[in-house]
Amino acid sequence: xxxxxxxxAIFLPIVFIGYWFVFKHSLKGQNxxxxxxxxxxxxxxxxxxxxxxxxxxxxxxxxxxYLKKTTDTSKRKILLYTSVFVNIGLLGFFKYYNxxxxxxxxxxxxxxxxxxxxxxxxxxxxxxxxxTFQTLSYTIDVYRKKLxxxxxxxxxxxxxxxxxxxxxxxxxxxxxLLPQFYVKRKFQYDKAVDxxxxxxxxxxxxxxIADNCAxxxxxxxxxxxxHSGSTLLLGAVFFAFQIYGDFSGYSDxxxxxxRLFGFNLKQNFAFPYFxxxxxxxxxxxxxxxSTWFRDYVYIPLGGSRGSKWNQIRNVFIIFIVSGFWHGANxxxxxxxxxxxxYFLPLLLSNKNRTNTNVVxxxxxxxxxxxxxxxxxxFFITVLAWVFFRAESITKxxxxxxxxxxxxxxxxxxxxxxxxxxxxxVFLVIEWQGRREQxxxxxxxxxxxxxxxxxxYYAIIIAIFWFGGNEQQxxxxxx
Amino acid sequence: MKKFxxxxxxxxxxxxxxFIFIEIENRTNNTFYAKSKYIEDNKNAIEVxxxxxxxxxxxxxxxxxxxxxxxxxxxxSALNIDYLLFKKYVDIFPNLKVVILExxxxxxxxxxxxxxxxxxxxxxxxxINNYEGVVPWSENLLLTANPKAYIKKIWTQSVFPExxxxxxxxxxxxxxxxxxxxxxxxxxxxxxxxxESLENYKIETxxxxxxxxxxxxxxxxxxxxxxxxxxxxxxxxxxxxxQRRNLVFEKYKKRDRVYIMNYETTYQDEKDMFYNEDHLNIxxxxxxxxxxxxxLEKLMKLLKK
Numbered sequence: 119x120x121x122x123x124x125x126x127a128i129f130l131p132i133v134f135i136g137y138w139f140v141f142k143h144s145l146k147g148q149n150x151x152x153x154x155x156x157x158x159x160x161x162x163x164x165x166x167x168x169x170x171x172x173x174x175x176x177x178x179x180x181x182x183x184y185l186k187k188t189t190d191t192s193k194r195k196i197l198l199y200t201s202v203f204v205n206i207g208l209l210g211f212f213k214y215y216n217x218x219x220x221x222x223x224x225x226x227x228x229x230x231x232x233x234x235x236x237x238x239x240x241x242x243x244x245x246x247x248x249x250t251f252q253t254l255s256y257t258i259d260v261y262r263k264k265l266x267x268x269x270x271x272x273x274x275x276x277x278x279x280x281x282x283x284x285x286x287x288x289x290x291x292x293x294x295l296l297p298q299f300y301v302k303r304k305f306q307y308d309k310a311v312d313x314x315x316x317x318x319x320x321x322x323x324x325x326x327i328a329d330n331c332a333x334x335x336x337x338x339x340x341x342x343x344x345h346s347g348s349t350l351l352l353g354a355v356f357f358a359f360q361i362y363g364d365f366s367g368y369s370d371x372x373x374x375x376x377r378l379f380g381f382n383l384k385q386n387f388a389f390p391y392f393x394x395x396x397x398x399x400x401x402x403x404x405x406x407x408s409t410w411f412r413d414y415v416y417i418p419l420g421g422s423r424g425s426k427w428n429q430i431r432n433v434f435i436i437f438i439v440s441g442f443w444h445g446a447n448x449x450x451x452x453x454x455x456x457x458x459x460y461f462l463p464l465l466l467s468n469k470n471r472t473n474t475n476v477v478x479x480x481x482x483x484x485x486x487x488x489x490x491x492x493x494x495x496f497f498i499t500v501l502a503w504v505f506f507r508a509e510s511i512t513k514x515x516x517x518x519x520x521x522x523x524x525x526x527x528x529x530x531x532x533x534x535x536x537x538x539x540x541x542x543v544f545l546v547i548e549w550q551g552r553r554e555q556x557x558x559x560x561x562x563x564x565x566x567x568x569x570x571x572x573x574y575y576a577i578i579i580a581i582f583w584f585g586g587n588e589q590q591x592x593x594x595x596x
Numbered sequence: 597m598k599k600f601x602x603x604x605x606x607x608x609x610x611x612x613x614x615f616i617f618i619e620i621e622n623r624t625n626n627t628f629y630a631k632s633k634y635i636e637d638n639k640n641a642i643e644v645x646x647x648x649x650x651x652x653x654x655x656x657x658x659x660x661x662x663x664x665x666x667x668x669x670x671x672x673s674a675l676n677i678d679y680l681l682f683k684k685y686v687d688i689f690p691n692l693k694v695v696i697l698e699x700x701x702x703x704x705x706x707x708x709x710x711x712x713x714x715x716x717x718x719x720x721x722x723x724i725n726n727y728e729g730v731v732p733w734s735e736n737l738l739l740t741a742n743p744k745a746y747i748k749k750i751w752t753q754s755v756f757p758e759x760x761x762x763x764x765x766x767x768x769x770x771x772x773x774x775x776x777x778x779x780x781x782x783x784x785x786x787x788x789x790x791x792e793s794l795e796n797y798k799i800e801t802x803x804x805x806x807x808x809x810x811x812x813x814x815x816x817x818x819x820x821x822x823x824x825x826x827x828x829x830x831x832x833x834x835x836x837x838x839q840r841r842n843l844v845f846e847k848y849k850k851r852d853r854v855y856i857m858n859y860e861t862t863y864q865d866e867k868d869m870f871y872n873e874d875h876l877n878i879x880x881x882x883x884x885x886x887x888x889x890x891x892l893e894k895l896m897k898l899l900k901k
Contacts, residue, residue, distance in 0.1 A: 582747050
C-alpha cells in the first residue's frame with residue numbers, strides 16, 4: 119500500500135479508530151491491531167512476502183531469547199552469526215544474487231573461462247533492506263547486552279513490521295522503538311496534530327516536489343546525450359530534489375503516522391541540502407541508515423581511532439557498503455566511493471565535525487561564506503547523484519562530462535518555470551523550518567489561525583493540483 | 597481525543613464537500629456519460645456500432661448520419677477495449693446491422709492494459725472490466741480513480757467555458773481550429789504512433805478474427821475503417837508497420853461481410869479539415885460523415901434486399 123494512495127487514506131482512519139476506540143484499554147489489543155494492520159499494509163503489495171517477514175521475526179525472536187539463556191561466548195557468537203547469516207542471506211539472495219552471478223560470469227569470461235550460470239527471475243521484496251537491518255539491530259544489541267531480549271512475541275512482531283516505517287524506514291533501533299510497544303500509549307492531542315501536519319508536509323514533498331521533478335529528471339536522463347550541459351545540470355538538480363522529496367517525504371509520513379498512534383520515531387532527514395560540508399550532509403541525510411552503519415560497522419572496525427590509514431580504510435568501507443545497500447549495481451558502489459573521496463579531505467584535516475550546529479542558527483539569512491559552502495556542497499552532491507541515477511557508470515561519467523563542457527553556459531532547453539518556482543517556494547519553507555524536525559513544524563503563520571489553515575488548504579490543493587497518479591516511492595526498491 | 601476528532605473532522609469537512617461536488621459535477625458532464633445515456637435511451641433503434649480511437653471519434657459526427665448509431669469510439673482506446681465493448685453491446689442492440697471498427701495504421705499495435713488511466717471510465721459508464729481480476733474499489737468513483745484530472749477539469753471548464761463542448765452523441769463540437777503545421781516542431785511530427793509491437797499485433801489481430809467470426813455468425817456487416825490523416829502524418833509511416841496493417845486488409849477484404857473503408861489519404865492535403873495531423877476538426881468531420889453516410893445508406897439498402 120502506498121502512502122500517497124486512496125487505499126491508505128481509508129486504511130489509516132480505520133486503524134486509528136480501532137486503535138484508540140476499540141482497543142483503547144488493552145495494550146495487547148493495540149499491539150495485535152498494529153501487527154494485523156502492518157501485515158495487511160504489506161500484504162496489499164504482495165501477501166506472499168509476508169512469509170519472509172514472519173520468518174525473520176521468528177528467527178530473531180528465538181535467537182534473542184536463546185542469547186539470554188546462554189553465557190557461553192562461543193555459543194553466543196554462533197547465535198549472533200546465525201542471525202546475521204539469515205538476515206543478510208535473505209537480503210543477499212533477493213537483492214544481490216543476480217548481481218554476483220553476472221559479475222562472476224563476467225570475471226570468468228575475462229580470464230577466458232566461459233561459464234553458463236543460472237540467473238533467477240527474482241522479485242525484490244519491498245522494504246527487505248529496511249526490516250532486515252531493523253531485526254539485526256535487535257539481535258546485535260541483545261548480544262552486546264545493551265538490550266534485554268523480549269519475551270513478548272506480539273510486541274516484537276509488531277516492532278519488526280510496524281507499518282508506518284516498514285517498507286522505507288526510518289530504520290529504527292530496537293533499543294528505541296521496541297520499549298514503546300511495552301508501555302501503554304496515551305493519546306496526546308498536540309502530538310496527533312503534529313503528526314497530521316508532518317504527514318501533510320511529507321505528502322507535499324512526495325507528490326508535488328518529487329513526482330514533478332521525476333518527470334523532468336527522467337526526460338533529461340533518458341536522452342542525456344541530446345542535451346546541453348546546462349540542461350543536464352538542471353536534470354541532475356531535479357533528480358536531487360526528486361530523491362530528497364521522495365525519501366524524506368516518506369520519512370515524514372512515516373514519523374507523522376507513528377505519532378498518531380503515540381509512537382516516536384527518530385528524525386531521518388535534517389534539511390541535508392543546507393549542509394555546509396559533506397560530513398554535515400551525511401549527518402543530515404538518511405540519518406537512521408548512517409547511524410546504523412556507524413554503530414554496527416564503522417565503530418566495530420575501529421572508527422576514527424587507529425592510524426590514518428585505518429581511518430581512511432574505514433571511511434571507504436562504510437561509504438561503499440552504504441552505496442551497495444542501495445542497490446545491486448556498480449553505480450551505487452561508485453556513488454558511495456565518490457562520497458568517500460568527498461569526505462576524505464575533511465577527515466584528513468580533522469574538519470569533519472566542524473559544522474555540527476544548524477546553519478545560520480540565530481539569524482534569518484546565512485553569511486556569504488555559509489551560503490557558498492552550502493552551494494558547493496549541494497553542487498558536489500548533485501554530481502554524485504548522477505551516479506546514483508544513471509543506468510551504468512559509463513553513462514554517469516558521460517553525463518557528468520557533458521555537464522562540464524562549454525554548453526554549461528548556455529540556457530537550458532528544458533526549463534519548467536512552474537517547477538523551478540515550486541522548488542524555490544519549497545526551499546524557502548524548509549529554510550524557515552530548518553531548526554525544527556520538519557519544514558512546517560512551526561509555521562511562520564502559527565499564531566494566525568485563518569492564515570495557518572489557509573496555508574494547510576493551499577498545501578492540500580497543491581497536492582491535488584500538481585500530483586499525478588500514484589507513483590511508487592523510490593526507496594521501496596532498496 | 598474528542599477535540600481531535602471534532603477539529604480534524606471540521607478541517608476535512610470542506611474538502612469532503614468539495615470532493616462530493618466535483619464528483620457529481622464530473623459524473624454527468626463528460627462524453628462517456630453522453631454516449632452511455634444516448635445508447636441506453638436508443639438501444640432498440642441502433643443499427644450501427646462505431647468503435648475505435650480518438651481518430652474515429654473526432655471523424656464521425658453522428659448528427660450527420662441518417663441512421664441510429666452507438667458512437668463508442670473513444671480517445672486513447674485500443675482494439676482490446678473495442679473488443680470488450682463489442683462483446684458487450686453486440687447482443688444488447690436488437691436492431692444492429694453494421695459494426696464500424698477502426699483499423700488505422702496504429703490500431704493493431706496498441707494495447708491497453710489493466711493500468712490504463714481510462715479504464716475507470718469504461719468501467720463506470722459501460723460496466724467494462726479491463727482490470728486483472730476484481731475491479732479495485734477506487735475505480736468506482738471518478739475522483740478516487742484520478743483526482744488530479746477531475747479537479748483540473750472543473751477548473752478548466754470554469755475558466756474556459758468552450759472547453760470540451762459536446763453534443764448528445766458525445767462528439768466534441770468545439771474543435772474548430774484548423775491545422776497549422778508550421779507551429780509543429782519537427783520532432784512532434786515524427787513522433788506520432790512510431791512504436792511498433794509485434795506482440796500487440798498478435799493479440800489484437802486475434803481479437804479482430806474473433807470479432808469477424810462473431811459478426812458472420814450474427815449476420816452483421818463489419819467495416820474496417822481508417823479515418824483521414826494529414827499528409828505529414830502519412831509521410832511518417834513506418835513501412836513495416838504499415839505493411840502489417842495492410843496484411844489485415846488483404847486478409848479480410850475477401851470475406852463476404854467485411855468491407856474496407858480507408859480514408860487515410862483521401863483528404864490528406866486539405867488542411868482546413870484537420871484539427872491536428874491525425875484528427876479532423878468539426879468541419880472535416882461533417883464532410884467525412886456525410887460521405888460515410890452515403891456509403892452506409894448503400895450498404896443498408898443492400899442489406900434490406
